[in-house]
Amino acid sequence: MAGTPLEKIRNIGITAHIDAGKTTTTERILYYTGMSHRIGEVHEGNTTTDYMEQERERGITITSAAVTCSWKNYQINIIDTPGHIDFNIEVNRSLRVLDGAIFIIEGVAGVQPQSETNWRLADRYNVPRIVFINKLDRTGADFFRAVDSLKEKLGIVPLSLQLPIGIEDKFVGVVDLVEMKAIVWEGGELGAKYHDEPIPAELEEQAREYRQNLLDTALSVDDAAMEEYFENGDVSVETLKRCIKAGTISGAFRPVLCGTAFKNKGVQPLLDAVLDYLPSPVDVPGIKVAAEEGEDEHADRRIIKADPNAPFAGLAFKIINDKYGTLTFVRVYAGTLKSGDTVLNTTKGHRERIGRMFQMHADKRQEIKEVSAGDIAAFVGLKDTGTGDTLASPEDPVILERMAFPVPVIDISVEPKTKESIEKMSIGLQKLAGEDPSLRLRTDQETGQTILSGMGELHLEIIIDRLKREYNVEANIGAPQVAYRETITRPYTETYTHKKQTGGAGQFAEVKIVFEPLERNQGVQFENAVVGGAVPREYIPAVEKGIKTQSETGVLAGFPTVDFKATLVDGKYHDVDSSALAFEIASKAAFRDGMKKASPIILEPVMDVEVTTPQDHVGDVVGDLNRRRGMIQSQESTGSTVIVRAHVPLKEMFGYISDLRSMTKGRASFTMQFHHYDPLPRNLADEIMAKSA
Amino acid sequence: MDSPRLHWMRGRQEEGPGVPRTLEWIGCDDAGEAIARVVRIRGPVSTGWRQYWAVALDEEARVVELRPTPPEGAGWLAYIGGQVVGRAALPLQAVRTAEAALGAD
Ligand SMILES: Nc1nc2c(ncn2[C@@H]2O[C@H](COP(=O)(O)OP(=O)(O)O)[C@@H](O)[C@H]2O)c(=O)[nH]1
Numbered sequence: 001m002a003g004t005p006l007e008k009i010r011n012i013g014i015t016a017h018i019d020a021g022k023t024t025t026t027e028r029i030l031y032y033t034g035m036s037h038r039i040g041e042v043h044e045g046n047t048t049t050d051y052m053e054q055e056r057e058r059g060i061t062i063t064s065a066a067v068t069c070s071w072k073n074y075q076i077n078i079i080d081t082p083g084h085i086d087f088n089i090e091v092n093r094s095l096r097v098l099d100g101a102i103f104i105i106e107g108v109a110g111v112q113p114q115s116e117t118n119w120r121l122a123d124r125y126n127v128p129r130i131v132f133i134n135k136l137d138r139t140g141a142d143f144f145r146a147v148d149s150l151k152e153k154l155g156i157v158p159l160s161l162q163l164p165i166g167i168e169d170k171f172v173g174v175v176d177l178v179e180m181k182a183i184v185w186e187g188g189e190l191g192a193k194y195h196d197e198p199i200p201a202e203l204e205e206q207a208r209e210y211r212q213n214l215l216d217t218a219l220s221v222d223d224a225a226m227e228e229y230f231e232n233g234d235v236s237v238e239t240l241k242r243c244i245k246a247g248t249i250s251g252a253f254r255p256v257l258c259g260t261a262f263k264n265k266g267v268q269p270l271l272d273a274v275l276d277y278l279p280s281p282v283d284v285p286g287i288k289v290a291a292e293e294g295e296d297e298h299a300d301r302r303i304i305k306a307d308p309n310a311p312f313a314g315l316a317f318k319i320i321n322d323k324y325g326t327l328t329f330v331r332v333y334a335g336t337l338k339s340g341d342t343v344l345n346t347t348k349g350h351r352e353r354i355g356r357m358f359q360m361h362a363d364k365r366q367e368i369k370e371v372s373a374g375d376i377a378a379f380v381g382l383k384d385t386g387t388g389d390t391l392a393s394p395e396d397p398v399i400l401e402r403m404a405f406p407v408p409v410i411d412i413s414v415e416p417k418t419k420e421s422i423e424k425m426s427i428g429l430q431k432l433a434g435e436d437p438s439l440r441l442r443t444d445q446e447t448g449q450t451i452l453s454g455m456g457e458l459h460l461e462i463i464i465d466r467l468k469r470e471y472n473v474e475a476n477i478g479a480p481q482v483a484y485r486e487t488i489t490r491p492y493t494e495t496y497t498h499k500k501q502t503g504g505a506g507q508f509a510e511v512k513i514v515f516e517p518l519e520r521n522q523g524v525q526f527e528n529a530v531v532g533g534a535v536p537r538e539y540i541p542a543v544e545k546g547i548k549t550q551s552e553t554g555v556l557a558g559f560p561t562v563d564f565k566a567t568l569v570d571g572k573y574h575d576v577d578s579s580a581l582a583f584e585i586a587s588k589a590a591f592r593d594g595m596k597k598a599s600p601i602i603l604e605p606v607m608d609v610e611v612t613t614p615q616d617h618v619g620d621v622v623g624d625l626n627r628r629r630g631m632i633q634s635q636e637s638t639g640s641t642v643i644v645r646a647h648v649p650l651k652e653m654f655g656y657i658s659d660l661r662s663m664t665k666g667r668a669s670f671t672m673q674f675h676h677y678d679p680l681p682r683n684l685a686d687e688i689m690a691k692s693a
Numbered sequence: 694m695d696s697p698r699l700h701w702m703r704g705r706q707e708e709g710p711g712v713p714r715t716l717e718w719i720g721c722d723d724a725g726e727a728i729a730r731v732v733r734i735r736g737p738v739s740t741g742w743r744q745y746w747a748v749a750l751d752e753e754a755r756v757v758e759l760r761p762t763p764p765e766g767a768g769w770l771a772y773i774g775g776q777v778v779g780r781a782a783l784p785l786q787a788v789r790t791a792e793a794a795l796g797a798d
Contacts (some may be wrong), residue, residue: 216784
């Protein structure tokens with residue numbers, strides 16, 4: 001649907017507590033939007049099997065990162081939002097690329113703890129939302145109680161745009177409070193017909209009461225609408241919709257609709273509400289360019305507006321390897337891109353040629369020739385563009401997201417269940433690491449084990465699961481461990497001579513290396529300061545390689561050694577017996593001996609933890625964080641909830657999620673990300689060294 | 694729907710950046726006489742040396758402190774003459790409160 005005017009594009013996500021009906025609702029949306037093209041076929045009498053076939057197809061496609069569909073000449077891009085906090089970065093990124101969301105809750109249980117977590121995340125990005133109360137056909141469903149739970153648990157102003165007609169197995173349709181009419185479905189099957197009719201007499205009074213509340217709330221965001229009301233005693237549908245949209249975008253209130261996705265009731269009006277109330281790319285402020293290195297995250301920065309005629313700028317938000325190859329999903333923020341164009345990957349600093357571009361539909365991939373501001377497309381065959389990279393026109397090489405190096409703080413060892421799949425496992429893991437910037441792979445020099453590092457336990461579990469499903473490799477994994485680091489605290493100069501005389505050719509190399517500590521986050525640096533050819537140039541790379549490889553396995557407990565500099569200052573060689581290998585061996589040994597004398601220490605990852613808790617549990621939460629060696633940074637209260645921020649060593653955060661749940665009866669949630677490394681307290685370091693010895 | 698018995702018009706506007714927001718609605722009778730007002734409660738407001746939890750405009754549009762602090766969720770005051778006759782979360786509700794109070798006299 002290239003060429004859809006910007007005002008008619010909606011980029012939305014669908015979020016829900018697990019089991020609330022996200023999958024079913026998405027499927028129905030794809031079904032009904034697909035049907036609007038194919039009404040003819042339906043009249044020709046599709047059999048149930050056909051439906052099943054299509055369902056299956058769809059079941060596959062909706063796991064895509066973004067599906068495009070159309071409703072009443074609008075284009076809706078549905079962007080998949082991963083639902084778990086371990087994926088902080090991924091969730092955050094997908095929340096950034098969408099302009100609005102459907103938030104599904106259940107008609108029986110109402111708002112559940114995990115819905116609260118998702119809601120707060122969406123709050124942080126000011127994502128406009130409409131709420132869909134699903135499963136009204138289930139026994140025990142209660143629309144009004146579910147609306148109350150929105151008020152109580154989320155502290156928001158719910159704005160009912162509908163009332164249910166009947167409930168549980170008698171649920172047949174909804175009262176539309178905007179247009180004051182009833183919408184009734186003629187059956188519960190897929191594709192059931194529906195029609196408008198007058199509001200049933202027994203609901204008239206309730207409808208009038210709720211409509212008054214709708215007017216009271218909605219008009220309060222628009223003074224001109226208030227005047228229209230004072231003038232006429234009511235407002236036009238157009239005015240009312242304008243007010244609802246404005247308040248939805250500002251977050252003054254959250255429209256609430258209802259239905260049952262499973263029994264096919266309420267989905268079409270939900271789609272209408274997406275068009276009427278969620279913003280188009282031009283209704284939102286635009287995207288801020290990334291902060292410069294070291295600049296305050298919250299500082300005022302340039303905003304890129306959705307203008308198709310501006311220089312191109314887009315953000316790669318998801319990479320998927322499927323049977324067709326690598327697909328890079330990009331949200332376009334400005335400009336227009338045609339296949340064959342060349343753009344700059346401003347994050348990595350190289351050029352990319354745009355080959356074929358697609359939009360993914362429920363039942364097909366549609367090739368498109370150009371894509372413009374506000375839209376989403378999947379690019380095939382980009383050379384080296386990862387998630388979070390910005391693609392931009394060379395004319396205006398902006399960066400939309402700073403490459404956050406998400407520090408992988410949890411290690412697990414992985415080995416294939418069968419020897420034969422060693423090769424397959426290594427290929428699979430490398431591919432997966434290529435898709436996911438927060439995943440690292442290394443080999444322990446001493447044990448030869450493959451170590452996988454990621455952002456959290458669940459993150460790694462999912463990687464192992466994908467290894468099985470996508471690469472057919474079953475793996476045994478070790479227990480999750482904190483990814484400690486080692487470093488040194490004072491300089492030391494080590495000279496090492498490697499000499500071996502075994503029969504024929506001997507081995508000889510001598511290196512003199514200065515090891516010095518660096519500030520945090522400087523990694524491993526190597527410098528060659530040899531003068532006069534004491535070590536011939538051709539052997540220098542071998543010395544560097546020896547240091548870098550050996551630094552992966554630290555001298556205290558085998559953790560990677562970081563934040564030091566190794567300077568090769570002198571050495572000796574032998575015309576016949578020296579080789580690159582001999583120099584590599586010598587530098588490895590110099591590292592092992594030298595590091596021990598440079599006062600090595602163990603560093604532990606300290607996390608920036610943010611707990612969102614109801615007011616009445618703040619005391620417990622803070623006390624518990626203190627017991628976990630946490631340093632409270634701030635407490636901020638917003639209404640009935642408090643956000644506590646603290647720096648806590650990762651080691652102390654194992655099992656936190658369940659402790660927090662039981663401490664707060666499931667009402668608090670937390671997110672955490674790596675903040676910095678701190679020296680591990682002496683007693684704990686001793687423990688770890690004893691274990692690794 | 695009860696049709697309003699007063700004619701309501703915009704009163705003072707909030708100054709500052711963005712779309713100006715109406716701070717009060719003035720209800721006039723058929724003769725154009727201002728009879729009732731509904732006023733947005735604002736706060737907390739900081740004056741540099743003191744914080745006020747809630748303030749509103751009085752008849753001369755001076756900012757006055759409200760004491761005791763209105764309960765949470767009260768966004769608007771309904772006045773008739775100089776007298777507060779009720780509070781409401783939303784302006785249209787405050788308008789109805791004012792009109793109801795007029796009817797009760
Ligand atoms: N009775 C009823 N069941 C539903 C409805 N929507 C979904 N379900 C069922 O609830 C379960 C979870 O639904 P699903 O869409 O997979 O939820 P998700 O985990 O949010 O994606 C499935 O068994 C669905 O068939 C509904 O409207 N009514």
